[in-house]
Amino acid sequence: MLKLRVTWPNAGHALLPEAGADVRLEAGGAPLPLASMSPGVREFDIPDGTARVVLKATFTASFGAVGRVGAMSHPVLQVEQPYDVAAGGTMLEAASLPAYVKSHPLVDTKVMANVNGAALTQIRTEFVNITPFWMAYAASASEYVAEHQPGDPELIALGYTGGKPLIWFATVPAACAAPPAPGVGCLVFFRPQSYAYARVDEAHHEMFGLNRYLLKPVDDPHADVWRRDVFRPDPSDGNRPYVWLRAGFEDALSRSQKPVVILHPWPSGSDFGGATGASLPALAGGALRLLWAEQRLGKNRGAIQLGRLGIAGYSAGGLSMWAALAGNRQRVSEVYAFDARGTPSSAGAAIQWFNSRSDTVLRMTGGYQLAANEGIRISIEKLAGGPASRVTATPPDKKAYEAGSNPLWDHVISAYPQLRERADCWHQFAVFGGYVAVPGPFALTFLQQFLQDSLF
Template sequence: MPLKLRVTWRNAGSPLLPDALADVQATADDAPLPIRGAKPGLREFEIPAGAARVALRARFSAAFGAFEDVPALREEVLSVEQAFDVAGAGTALSPAPDLALGQPHPLVDMQSAPGAAVAQIGTDFVDITPFWMAYARYADEHQREHQPGTELVALGATAGDPKIWFASIPEACKAPQDDGISALVFYRPEGYAYSRVDQRHEMFGLNRYLLSPDPDPDASFWARDVFALDPRDNSRWVYLRCGFEAALAASGKAVVMLHPWPNGTNFGAATTASLPGLAEAALRLLGGTQKVGLGQGGARLGKLGLAGFSAGGLPLWQALAANAARVSEVFAFDARGIGKSEALLARWLAGDASRKLRMTGGHQLDANTAIARRLARNADAARVSSLPPDKGGYRPGVNARWDHVCSSLDDGEKDAYLNADRVWHQFAVFGGCPGAGEPRDVTFLQRFLEASEL
């Protein structure tokens, strides 16, 4: 009986994996093999007796019709190639190392069935970057102002919510990661409602976190690195850019920052016990597309960190409660709900002496300070920190970065801004507390990453 090769993939009903655009082919000793069976998520081939080498090639594409000013689009979202040596006197297939990856493809899992070898392709995530850049407003701003040192990839989940994720990948991730690839999942405040990839999206809120502020006085008001006037109403613009990409690159840490993109306030499975598996599936895609380096264990999740800002604290605490045993570090940027989560944080810190909690404060400044003081009684104080340590951190002359941000204020505005929780709240995510002799552009995120073990 000839050996069958069954090629399967999950979520074949997804709009991102239409069966009509699934190009799955196989060869035996370079001769094409006819498809013996086909249905969504499955292709079958028969391997002739005496064959020594089998090669699989699978290319998946998605296509969407014209939308507003965006023309109809068709893009490849995943491509996989894997060779196999025929083993066991023609009864089994053994994956051969890929020349570019140095090991078998991380998105191909081999299983055995009676009379068949089953190659399952990991299709939980696919690369939708071209679609996102076509549909999203302000995508051109990121393409224009993004600096070298990181790469941004838009990921499409082929099942469940959230349907869109983003991965910020620093250059350090290109090196082999034998201990797995660390991930830091960031929860932002609520976004707009969406239900599809092929609709109008907004990238302004993503750029706000990723891009760095611009010191040029002629830069757009929202891109400035000081409180600038909003020409629409002459108010002070306080939502400065946060520079996450620059912080990732400057830290030197091989950490992929994942951004699950919420539908309104709904983060879906990203706040459940499914999170580690989702993060690993995303990393496997990035490994298979050579966006991150592979270690001996392939593309697998190493340490997992969680971060959240403002109302993003609510999904942050849900995710921590569901995955406390798996989370190594938490970065809480003025995170809402932290006071009610103190018992959760205490249990989590007590579970492993290597865990770390880093907090910044504006609205939550007093709560953070109290939590740090109480938790430090039961844990090494170096594992728990709150910045600024108290309200005195916002006095003029204490913090060079805060002083620079406020440098455009006139005397009549200073009291209102220097003592405004709403302004401190924003500084808690875009700001920083540089040490003596350090440049003022060392952000909280960069400092936390540099001190982390992710």
């Protein structure tokens, strides 16, 4: 009699409670009885003469009331994998599924040779889909839902069950539905410090902080100050100028037409956990595997995997970005430093990394880091013996913020011309602004240009 042992990692995690693990094996549409079970393990005996079995698993997370949000239960992961019983009933062969042109990407099967015949299957539960929970618990989620347009990149909230950060976000553009190659590009963005959190089931206060990066601004003069594309008086703060304008990452990614997933590891405070270490490629690959399994990318395509890996960081997020580069020099191919802290102390490492291969790309924007960025660019070009298109420092100096140099910057400060020489305002422009461009919600941003010029 053939045996099947099904396991999954991180069993008992809040997102993978034992009570919510419905793992069954069916033959002829009827469930086979469990031979044994324990946390994270289910064992089945497959009767002799059985020709095909189907593994079905649904993992459901359940939480009690959180503030005004009532108790919730949602499936966070679902898999189905058929097997043919082969070799005289001594082994299982995973059937190929049309959606993946192979077996299910979240199901790893290994046949063990012994007297009875046994197969071991592991369901990859490192990442799960927590979007319904996030949209219920996060403040300002309704703002995102209201302004997100059909055809915009899809936003998926991911729960990581293997450590920190617990929450990740994936921005998936339409171009990833049918990527030109199995290797899908991924850009990991490190934001500045966030609020501290410990669980998925708590009130999350900064969907606003995510909206700031994802959504594009509007040019309606009557819109709320945080939705506008110019610095405006903030009545909630003594009419001081509101300068944290939206960066429009979704729009930039969509218009670049690049098949790249932007991952946002969501820090607790400034703690990005494993995202800044050598495990980053594996984490990014795991997130892509879940997105492929849910057919949010690589639809009806086979062999989807992590392709070109890029990292980006803004402001204090630059400290985490440079740490991630130090831990993954051989794997990271593109770096986008948006006025990133830590640039002066990381200059030597950045230059060494850039020169280590011929496929590296380094893009830098500046406010506080103007001199450091330009110094890196000059050093690289001196070593190269001439201009190098794969590295840019924009703007090159503070003259780029002078009147008439950039219509977009002139537009941003039109209500507050006295802010023209403010480095803290340049610092904001470094992430939401762009090259010399016509103002408006579709201005060519730095990120869009970086992606268009990328090797993704």
